[in-house]
Amino acid sequence: MLAMRGGRIVAEYTRMLGYSLLVKPGTARAQVKAVLAHPVALQEVKPWLDREMPTVERRPAASAGAAAQEVAGAAAPGLAAMxxxxxxxxHGLVALAQGIEEGPHNVTRWWVIGRxxxxxxxxxxxxxxxxxSERAFGSALQALAGLxxxxxxxxxxxxxxxLDGHVYLIxxxxxxxxxxxxxxxDANAGFDLLGAYPRCY
Structure with missing residues:
Protein backbone atom coordinates (compact mmCIF):
# COMPACT_ATOMS: atom_id res chain seq x y z
CA MET A 1 0.00 0.00 0.00
CA LEU A 2 2.84 2.40 0.78
CA ALA A 3 4.12 2.03 -2.80
CA MET A 4 0.69 1.96 -4.48
CA ARG A 5 -0.53 4.76 -6.71
CA GLY A 6 -4.18 5.45 -7.52
CA GLY A 7 -5.91 3.23 -4.99
CA ARG A 8 -7.43 4.40 -1.73
CA ILE A 9 -8.13 2.78 1.61
CA VAL A 10 -11.95 2.77 1.76
CA ALA A 11 -12.53 0.63 4.85
CA GLU A 12 -10.78 -1.30 7.58
CA TYR A 13 -11.72 -4.42 9.45
CA THR A 14 -10.13 -6.49 12.17
CA ARG A 15 -9.69 -10.22 12.19
CA MET A 16 -8.72 -12.46 15.06
CA LEU A 17 -5.84 -14.73 14.16
CA GLY A 18 -5.56 -18.36 15.17
CA TYR A 19 -2.71 -20.75 14.51
CA SER A 20 -2.73 -24.47 13.84
CA LEU A 21 0.11 -26.94 14.22
CA LEU A 22 0.47 -28.26 10.66
CA VAL A 23 2.26 -31.49 9.68
CA LYS A 24 2.43 -33.96 6.82
CA PRO A 25 -0.37 -36.57 6.96
CA GLY A 26 0.51 -39.48 9.20
CA THR A 27 2.86 -37.47 11.44
CA ALA A 28 2.33 -37.84 15.20
CA ARG A 29 3.05 -35.01 17.62
CA ALA A 30 5.80 -37.08 19.26
CA GLN A 31 7.67 -37.16 15.92
CA VAL A 32 7.85 -33.36 15.64
CA LYS A 33 11.39 -32.14 16.35
CA ALA A 34 11.18 -28.59 14.94
CA VAL A 35 8.42 -26.02 14.41
CA LEU A 36 8.68 -23.39 11.66
CA ALA A 37 6.80 -20.08 11.71
CA HIS A 38 7.14 -16.38 11.04
CA PRO A 39 9.11 -14.79 13.94
CA VAL A 40 6.03 -12.85 15.10
CA ALA A 41 3.96 -16.05 15.08
CA LEU A 42 6.64 -17.84 17.09
CA GLN A 43 6.27 -15.21 19.81
CA GLU A 44 2.47 -15.44 19.72
CA VAL A 45 2.46 -19.23 20.09
CA LYS A 46 5.31 -19.32 22.62
CA PRO A 47 3.07 -19.91 25.67
CA TRP A 48 1.44 -22.90 23.96
CA LEU A 49 4.75 -24.33 22.78
CA ASP A 50 6.30 -23.84 26.23
CA ARG A 51 3.43 -25.77 27.75
CA GLU A 52 2.70 -28.43 25.10
CA MET A 53 6.02 -28.95 23.26
CA PRO A 54 8.78 -27.43 25.43
CA THR A 55 11.68 -29.36 23.88
CA VAL A 56 10.85 -28.75 20.22
CA GLU A 57 13.25 -26.57 18.19
CA ARG A 58 11.76 -23.27 16.96
CA ARG A 59 12.89 -22.02 13.56
CA PRO A 60 11.92 -18.69 11.95
CA ALA A 61 10.45 -18.67 8.44
CA ALA A 62 9.74 -15.83 6.01
CA SER A 63 5.97 -16.36 6.30
CA ALA A 64 3.32 -18.89 7.32
CA GLY A 65 3.12 -19.96 3.69
CA ALA A 66 6.87 -20.48 3.44
CA ALA A 67 6.83 -22.54 6.65
CA ALA A 68 4.00 -24.75 5.39
CA GLN A 69 5.70 -25.18 2.02
CA GLU A 70 8.94 -26.29 3.69
CA VAL A 71 7.08 -28.81 5.85
CA ALA A 72 5.23 -30.17 2.81
CA GLY A 73 8.49 -30.61 0.89
CA ALA A 74 10.48 -32.17 3.73
CA ALA A 75 11.58 -35.77 3.30
CA ALA A 76 11.34 -36.60 7.01
CA PRO A 77 8.20 -36.22 9.17
CA GLY A 78 9.96 -34.26 11.95
CA LEU A 79 8.91 -30.76 10.85
CA ALA A 80 5.75 -28.82 11.69
CA ALA A 81 4.55 -25.33 10.79
CA MET A 82 2.43 -22.82 12.69
CA HIS A 91 0.09 -27.52 0.88
CA GLY A 92 -1.62 -30.84 1.67
CA LEU A 93 -0.95 -30.75 5.41
CA VAL A 94 -3.11 -31.68 8.41
CA ALA A 95 -3.60 -29.93 11.74
CA LEU A 96 -2.52 -31.70 14.93
CA ALA A 97 -3.83 -28.79 17.05
CA GLN A 98 -6.04 -25.81 16.18
CA GLY A 99 -6.87 -22.43 17.66
CA ILE A 100 -3.45 -21.97 19.23
CA GLU A 101 -3.03 -18.48 20.72
CA GLU A 102 -6.41 -17.34 19.50
CA GLY A 103 -7.53 -14.49 21.70
CA PRO A 104 -8.43 -10.81 21.91
CA HIS A 105 -4.75 -9.79 21.95
CA ASN A 106 -4.06 -11.51 18.62
CA VAL A 107 -5.96 -9.31 16.18
CA THR A 108 -4.74 -7.93 12.84
CA ARG A 109 -6.14 -4.91 11.02
CA TRP A 110 -6.89 -5.30 7.31
CA TRP A 111 -7.61 -2.60 4.74
CA VAL A 112 -10.13 -2.64 1.92
CA ILE A 113 -8.72 -0.93 -1.18
CA GLY A 114 -10.93 0.89 -3.67
CA ARG A 115 -11.01 3.96 -5.90
CA SER A 133 14.33 12.32 6.25
CA GLU A 134 14.88 11.76 9.94
CA ARG A 135 15.84 15.42 10.34
CA ALA A 136 12.73 16.75 8.59
CA PHE A 137 10.37 14.43 10.45
CA GLY A 138 10.48 16.67 13.53
CA SER A 139 8.98 19.55 11.52
CA ALA A 140 6.28 17.23 10.21
CA LEU A 141 5.40 16.22 13.77
CA GLN A 142 5.14 19.89 14.74
CA ALA A 143 2.70 20.45 11.86
CA LEU A 144 0.64 17.47 13.03
CA ALA A 145 0.67 18.80 16.60
CA GLY A 146 -1.20 21.88 15.39
CA LEU A 147 -4.20 19.77 14.42
CA LEU A 163 20.23 6.17 4.16
CA ASP A 164 18.23 8.60 6.31
CA GLY A 165 15.05 8.51 4.20
CA HIS A 166 11.89 6.99 5.63
CA VAL A 167 8.26 6.43 4.71
CA TYR A 168 5.79 7.09 7.52
CA LEU A 169 2.21 5.90 7.66
CA ILE A 170 0.20 8.18 9.92
CA ASP A 186 -4.23 21.61 1.40
CA ALA A 187 -1.38 23.37 3.22
CA ASN A 188 0.98 20.39 3.54
CA ALA A 189 1.55 18.82 0.14
CA GLY A 190 4.18 16.43 1.50
CA PHE A 191 1.47 14.33 3.15
CA ASP A 192 -0.14 11.94 0.66
CA LEU A 193 -3.70 10.83 1.32
CA LEU A 194 -3.94 7.02 1.41
CA GLY A 195 -7.58 6.97 2.45
CA ALA A 196 -10.33 8.14 4.78
CA TYR A 197 -12.81 5.59 6.03
CA PRO A 198 -15.08 4.61 8.94
CA ARG A 199 -13.13 3.67 12.05
CA CYS A 200 -13.40 0.07 13.12
CA TYR A 201 -11.96 0.75 16.59
Missing part, protein backbone atom coordinates in the same frame (compact mmCIF):
# COMPACT_ATOMS: atom_id res chain seq x y z
CA UNK A 83 -0.08 -21.34 10.30
CA UNK A 84 -3.72 -20.86 9.34
CA UNK A 85 -5.97 -23.71 8.13
CA UNK A 86 -5.73 -22.33 4.58
CA UNK A 87 -2.01 -23.17 4.53
CA UNK A 88 -2.86 -26.80 5.32
CA UNK A 89 -5.33 -26.96 2.42
CA UNK A 90 -2.91 -25.36 -0.04
CA UNK A 116 -13.25 6.52 -4.21
CA UNK A 117 -12.94 7.81 -0.65
CA UNK A 118 -16.26 7.20 1.15
CA UNK A 119 -18.08 10.20 2.64
CA UNK A 120 -17.68 11.13 6.32
CA UNK A 121 -19.66 9.15 8.88
CA UNK A 122 -18.81 11.12 12.01
CA UNK A 123 -16.48 8.39 13.29
CA UNK A 124 -13.68 8.18 10.74
CA UNK A 125 -9.96 7.65 10.33
CA UNK A 126 -7.60 9.20 7.79
CA UNK A 127 -4.36 7.47 6.74
CA UNK A 128 -1.51 9.55 5.32
CA UNK A 129 1.87 8.72 3.82
CA UNK A 130 4.89 10.96 4.39
CA UNK A 131 8.27 10.45 2.70
CA UNK A 132 10.95 12.41 4.53
CA UNK A 148 -7.12 19.53 16.78
CA UNK A 149 -7.62 15.91 15.64
CA UNK A 150 -5.78 13.07 17.35
CA UNK A 151 -2.79 11.21 15.94
CA UNK A 152 -3.78 7.56 16.40
CA UNK A 153 -0.64 5.80 15.16
CA UNK A 154 2.65 6.35 13.31
CA UNK A 155 4.41 3.48 11.52
CA UNK A 156 7.86 3.77 9.92
CA UNK A 157 9.32 1.91 6.95
CA UNK A 158 12.67 2.34 5.13
CA UNK A 159 12.53 4.90 2.32
CA UNK A 160 14.93 2.86 0.12
CA UNK A 161 16.26 5.97 -1.63
CA UNK A 162 18.70 7.45 0.93
CA UNK A 171 -3.34 7.45 11.12
CA UNK A 172 -5.40 10.43 12.28
CA UNK A 173 -8.85 10.67 13.83
CA UNK A 174 -11.29 12.42 11.50
CA UNK A 175 -12.08 12.51 7.79
CA UNK A 176 -9.84 14.10 5.14
CA UNK A 177 -12.83 15.90 3.60
CA UNK A 178 -13.63 17.71 6.85
CA UNK A 179 -11.89 20.37 8.88
CA UNK A 180 -9.29 20.58 10.27
CA UNK A 181 -7.81 17.79 8.12
CA UNK A 182 -8.95 19.31 4.81
CA UNK A 183 -7.07 22.58 5.40
CA UNK A 184 -4.07 20.69 6.80
CA UNK A 185 -3.75 18.56 3.65
Missing amino acids: GPPAAARI EVPPPTGHDKTSLRLRT TGRVLAIYERPGRTT DLAGHAAQEPLKSFL
Whole structure:
Protein backbone atom coordinates (compact mmCIF):
# COMPACT_ATOMS: atom_id res chain seq x y z
CA MET A 1 0.00 0.00 0.00
CA LEU A 2 2.84 2.40 0.78
CA ALA A 3 4.12 2.03 -2.80
CA MET A 4 0.69 1.96 -4.48
CA ARG A 5 -0.53 4.76 -6.71
CA GLY A 6 -4.18 5.45 -7.52
CA GLY A 7 -5.91 3.23 -4.99
CA ARG A 8 -7.43 4.40 -1.73
CA ILE A 9 -8.13 2.78 1.61
CA VAL A 10 -11.95 2.77 1.76
CA ALA A 11 -12.53 0.63 4.85
CA GLU A 12 -10.78 -1.30 7.58
CA TYR A 13 -11.72 -4.42 9.45
CA THR A 14 -10.13 -6.49 12.17
CA ARG A 15 -9.69 -10.22 12.19
CA MET A 16 -8.72 -12.46 15.06
CA LEU A 17 -5.84 -14.73 14.16
CA GLY A 18 -5.56 -18.36 15.17
CA TYR A 19 -2.71 -20.75 14.51
CA SER A 20 -2.73 -24.47 13.84
CA LEU A 21 0.11 -26.94 14.22
CA LEU A 22 0.47 -28.26 10.66
CA VAL A 23 2.26 -31.49 9.68
CA LYS A 24 2.43 -33.96 6.82
CA PRO A 25 -0.37 -36.57 6.96
CA GLY A 26 0.51 -39.48 9.20
CA THR A 27 2.86 -37.47 11.44
CA ALA A 28 2.33 -37.84 15.20
CA ARG A 29 3.05 -35.01 17.62
CA ALA A 30 5.80 -37.08 19.26
CA GLN A 31 7.67 -37.16 15.92
CA VAL A 32 7.85 -33.36 15.64
CA LYS A 33 11.39 -32.14 16.35
CA ALA A 34 11.18 -28.59 14.94
CA VAL A 35 8.42 -26.02 14.41
CA LEU A 36 8.68 -23.39 11.66
CA ALA A 37 6.80 -20.08 11.71
CA HIS A 38 7.14 -16.38 11.04
CA PRO A 39 9.11 -14.79 13.94
CA VAL A 40 6.03 -12.85 15.10
CA ALA A 41 3.96 -16.05 15.08
CA LEU A 42 6.64 -17.84 17.09
CA GLN A 43 6.27 -15.21 19.81
CA GLU A 44 2.47 -15.44 19.72
CA VAL A 45 2.46 -19.23 20.09
CA LYS A 46 5.31 -19.32 22.62
CA PRO A 47 3.07 -19.91 25.67
CA TRP A 48 1.44 -22.90 23.96
CA LEU A 49 4.75 -24.33 22.78
CA ASP A 50 6.30 -23.84 26.23
CA ARG A 51 3.43 -25.77 27.75
CA GLU A 52 2.70 -28.43 25.10
CA MET A 53 6.02 -28.95 23.26
CA PRO A 54 8.78 -27.43 25.43
CA THR A 55 11.68 -29.36 23.88
CA VAL A 56 10.85 -28.75 20.22
CA GLU A 57 13.25 -26.57 18.19
CA ARG A 58 11.76 -23.27 16.96
CA ARG A 59 12.89 -22.02 13.56
CA PRO A 60 11.92 -18.69 11.95
CA ALA A 61 10.45 -18.67 8.44
CA ALA A 62 9.74 -15.83 6.01
CA SER A 63 5.97 -16.36 6.30
CA ALA A 64 3.32 -18.89 7.32
CA GLY A 65 3.12 -19.96 3.69
CA ALA A 66 6.87 -20.48 3.44
CA ALA A 67 6.83 -22.54 6.65
CA ALA A 68 4.00 -24.75 5.39
CA GLN A 69 5.70 -25.18 2.02
CA GLU A 70 8.94 -26.29 3.69
CA VAL A 71 7.08 -28.81 5.85
CA ALA A 72 5.23 -30.17 2.81
CA GLY A 73 8.49 -30.61 0.89
CA ALA A 74 10.48 -32.17 3.73
CA ALA A 75 11.58 -35.77 3.30
CA ALA A 76 11.34 -36.60 7.01
CA PRO A 77 8.20 -36.22 9.17
CA GLY A 78 9.96 -34.26 11.95
CA LEU A 79 8.91 -30.76 10.85
CA ALA A 80 5.75 -28.82 11.69
CA ALA A 81 4.55 -25.33 10.79
CA MET A 82 2.43 -22.82 12.69
CA GLY A 83 -0.08 -21.34 10.30
CA PRO A 84 -3.72 -20.86 9.34
CA PRO A 85 -5.97 -23.71 8.13
CA ALA A 86 -5.73 -22.33 4.58
CA ALA A 87 -2.01 -23.17 4.53
CA ALA A 88 -2.86 -26.80 5.32
CA ARG A 89 -5.33 -26.96 2.42
CA ILE A 90 -2.91 -25.36 -0.04
CA HIS A 91 0.09 -27.52 0.88
CA GLY A 92 -1.62 -30.84 1.67
CA LEU A 93 -0.95 -30.75 5.41
CA VAL A 94 -3.11 -31.68 8.41
CA ALA A 95 -3.60 -29.93 11.74
CA LEU A 96 -2.52 -31.70 14.93
CA ALA A 97 -3.83 -28.79 17.05
CA GLN A 98 -6.04 -25.81 16.18
CA GLY A 99 -6.87 -22.43 17.66
CA ILE A 100 -3.45 -21.97 19.23
CA GLU A 101 -3.03 -18.48 20.72
CA GLU A 102 -6.41 -17.34 19.50
CA GLY A 103 -7.53 -14.49 21.70
CA PRO A 104 -8.43 -10.81 21.91
CA HIS A 105 -4.75 -9.79 21.95
CA ASN A 106 -4.06 -11.51 18.62
CA VAL A 107 -5.96 -9.31 16.18
CA THR A 108 -4.74 -7.93 12.84
CA ARG A 109 -6.14 -4.91 11.02
CA TRP A 110 -6.89 -5.30 7.31
CA TRP A 111 -7.61 -2.60 4.74
CA VAL A 112 -10.13 -2.64 1.92
CA ILE A 113 -8.72 -0.93 -1.18
CA GLY A 114 -10.93 0.89 -3.67
CA ARG A 115 -11.01 3.96 -5.90
CA GLU A 116 -13.25 6.52 -4.21
CA VAL A 117 -12.94 7.81 -0.65
CA PRO A 118 -16.26 7.20 1.15
CA PRO A 119 -18.08 10.20 2.64
CA PRO A 120 -17.68 11.13 6.32
CA THR A 121 -19.66 9.15 8.88
CA GLY A 122 -18.81 11.12 12.01
CA HIS A 123 -16.48 8.39 13.29
CA ASP A 124 -13.68 8.18 10.74
CA LYS A 125 -9.96 7.65 10.33
CA THR A 126 -7.60 9.20 7.79
CA SER A 127 -4.36 7.47 6.74
CA LEU A 128 -1.51 9.55 5.32
CA ARG A 129 1.87 8.72 3.82
CA LEU A 130 4.89 10.96 4.39
CA ARG A 131 8.27 10.45 2.70
CA THR A 132 10.95 12.41 4.53
CA SER A 133 14.33 12.32 6.25
CA GLU A 134 14.88 11.76 9.94
CA ARG A 135 15.84 15.42 10.34
CA ALA A 136 12.73 16.75 8.59
CA PHE A 137 10.37 14.43 10.45
CA GLY A 138 10.48 16.67 13.53
CA SER A 139 8.98 19.55 11.52
CA ALA A 140 6.28 17.23 10.21
CA LEU A 141 5.40 16.22 13.77
CA GLN A 142 5.14 19.89 14.74
CA ALA A 143 2.70 20.45 11.86
CA LEU A 144 0.64 17.47 13.03
CA ALA A 145 0.67 18.80 16.60
CA GLY A 146 -1.20 21.88 15.39
CA LEU A 147 -4.20 19.77 14.42
CA THR A 148 -7.12 19.53 16.78
CA GLY A 149 -7.62 15.91 15.64
CA ARG A 150 -5.78 13.07 17.35
CA VAL A 151 -2.79 11.21 15.94
CA LEU A 152 -3.78 7.56 16.40
CA ALA A 153 -0.64 5.80 15.16
CA ILE A 154 2.65 6.35 13.31
CA TYR A 155 4.41 3.48 11.52
CA GLU A 156 7.86 3.77 9.92
CA ARG A 157 9.32 1.91 6.95
CA PRO A 158 12.67 2.34 5.13
CA GLY A 159 12.53 4.90 2.32
CA ARG A 160 14.93 2.86 0.12
CA THR A 161 16.26 5.97 -1.63
CA THR A 162 18.70 7.45 0.93
CA LEU A 163 20.23 6.17 4.16
CA ASP A 164 18.23 8.60 6.31
CA GLY A 165 15.05 8.51 4.20
CA HIS A 166 11.89 6.99 5.63
CA VAL A 167 8.26 6.43 4.71
CA TYR A 168 5.79 7.09 7.52
CA LEU A 169 2.21 5.90 7.66
CA ILE A 170 0.20 8.18 9.92
CA ASP A 171 -3.34 7.45 11.12
CA LEU A 172 -5.40 10.43 12.28
CA ALA A 173 -8.85 10.67 13.83
CA GLY A 174 -11.29 12.42 11.50
CA HIS A 175 -12.08 12.51 7.79
CA ALA A 176 -9.84 14.10 5.14
CA ALA A 177 -12.83 15.90 3.60
CA GLN A 178 -13.63 17.71 6.85
CA GLU A 179 -11.89 20.37 8.88
CA PRO A 180 -9.29 20.58 10.27
CA LEU A 181 -7.81 17.79 8.12
CA LYS A 182 -8.95 19.31 4.81
CA SER A 183 -7.07 22.58 5.40
CA PHE A 184 -4.07 20.69 6.80
CA LEU A 185 -3.75 18.56 3.65
CA ASP A 186 -4.23 21.61 1.40
CA ALA A 187 -1.38 23.37 3.22
CA ASN A 188 0.98 20.39 3.54
CA ALA A 189 1.55 18.82 0.14
CA GLY A 190 4.18 16.43 1.50
CA PHE A 191 1.47 14.33 3.15
CA ASP A 192 -0.14 11.94 0.66
CA LEU A 193 -3.70 10.83 1.32
CA LEU A 194 -3.94 7.02 1.41
CA GLY A 195 -7.58 6.97 2.45
CA ALA A 196 -10.33 8.14 4.78
CA TYR A 197 -12.81 5.59 6.03
CA PRO A 198 -15.08 4.61 8.94
CA ARG A 199 -13.13 3.67 12.05
CA CYS A 200 -13.40 0.07 13.12
CA TYR A 201 -11.96 0.75 16.59
